[in-house]
Amino acid sequence: MKNRAVARPHGPGARLQRRIEQLARRVRTGHRASGQKTAGIAEDSDHAEQQLRVLLPRGLARLATQSGIGAAIRHQEEVVRSLGHEVVTNPLRRFDIVHLNTPFPDTPLFAAWARLRRRPVLVWAHSTEDDFRDSFPGSNTLAPTFRRWIAFLYRRGDAVVTPSEYSRDLVSAPKYGITAPIHVLSNGVDTTFFQPDPGARARLRTSLGLEPGAKVVLSVGMQLVRKGILDWVEVARALPEVTFVWYGRTDERLLTADVRRALGSAPPNALFPGYITPVQLREAYCGADAFCFLTKEETEGIVLWEALACGTPALVRAIPLYRDRMPDGVLTHQVAGDGPGFAADAAARLSALLDGELEDLTSAGRRAAEGVDLSQVAQQLQEIYRATGVLAPAPQAD
Incomplete structure (x- = not known):
């Protein structure tokens, strides 16, 4: 993090807020470089874009905080905020779209709740039958059952998001039965935080x-x-x-x-x-x-x-x-x-x-x-929102 000459709040919350502000600046810079307006942030009153309320429910996801899925959820929260959207964690609050990430039993409940509210569901396909194997005692025996379970979860989505072309190929197999669009979006890395330091x-x-x-x-x-x-x-x-x-x-x-x-x-x-x-x-x-x-x-x-x-x-x-x-x-x-x-x-x-x-x-x-910095991931996520219909298509350049 960059040192500031002026006093700033301290603590984990303040550090996260500074990272989000920094990421938002990078997203805005990226949009300007490509001749686009910044998503979710009004550059003038005629070009303000819709700000979404994005539900990332806590629920049983708290059990995954120290895993790769937990890191992916934290990255999603950062990029959503950097786009000017609001992160909602309580499903009883108003929301426009939901991100579902975990293979836990509450995931289909959140999907059903979103469907009842007529809100689109994005399901992240982090897991596959292949990467469940060789994990925990009995995982190889349970792998086919696990695959049927996650396939059921992935089919709850209006769209599925998976982090690589390789994983898209896996979950596109007939045994998963997914008919919704499958998007590839890296989980990303914050390259302003993770950067070389010879000392x-x-x-x-x-x-x-x-x-x-x-x-x-x-x-x-x-x-x-x-x-x-x-x-x-x-x-x-x-x-x-x-x-x-x-x-x-x-x-x-x-x-x-x-x-x-x-x-x-x-x-x-x-x-x-x-x-x-x-x-x-x-x-x-x-x-x-x-x-x-x-x-x-x-x-x-x-x-x-x-x-x-x-x-x-x-x-x-x-x-x-x-x-x-x-x-x-x-x-x-x-x-x-x-x-x-x-x-x-x-x-x-x-x-x-x-x-x-x-x-x-x-x-x-x-x-x-x-190339997979969170600022790049943010712009690609915005395009997924457009493809899902929760955001209007980007205005055409004059």
Whole structure:
């Protein structure tokens, strides 16, 4: 955040408000650059655009605050406000459109309530049958049932929003039965918050109690087989001279037996600090030598965009999403496979990255992250509102 010469309110609420104001300025700038009027903000009395009341109900979504879905909801709140619209969290208040994000039992109730009020429903397809697998005890057995459930939820929408072309292809399959329009909209990243900071290197090592020259590799996410934690621990075991740090955790009651064993037998150079604040996470990205993200399945992966925005060299598993969207050697370095030899291959590739033997892709990664900045996401969301009919079509240029 930029320092101000004048006194400003402090605390989480004030910081969020400053971020929203900053994002709104970026959205306005983007519209002016393209010759368009700013959505939701009157530049003169003849061109004022409708301000929407957008319902993002809290409900059981509170259970997802520490997940990727929770981050996506927070991003939606920011971009909605930056467009000049109002965020409504109480479904009993007036609203013009509803965003539904979670696969929880209250989601169809909110959809039914919106239909009763004759308000359009946008359903975000964050989850798929594929990324439910290898998550929690019994998830592989329950995956087909989970798919039928989320398909039912997605069909409640007047439109479906999903974060990547890859995930759109998945939920477009006949087994999901979706007939409504499916829009692709990145969950986005705040590139004014997540940005390179060379000074973070020393601060990160001090906070971890390491020598100034220590090599640090990090990953972020829930401790799930799907997130690649089993291979990640083995890569750490193969590189004892490197400190590996995994930020994030999973309730112990939800850990699978193999994840419990991996955590219990992890080498001493593998650290698990748990959840940290966004500022601490930014410090970690900026101060690390590499981001090692060995996830087996994603619909987007906000944490990768955060790492790229911070200029962190990234090594990822070559899953279809990343292999197709960002081929090896373009934005990230990648390791293919998922067998007994994968950890050894990943360790060798990571070692080469840390030793400077692989091409520096950080500038390209930063530019790509700027392409999914929240200001860009805001403008695309406004177009989805128009396509849904809740906003009038944009006025034609003279």
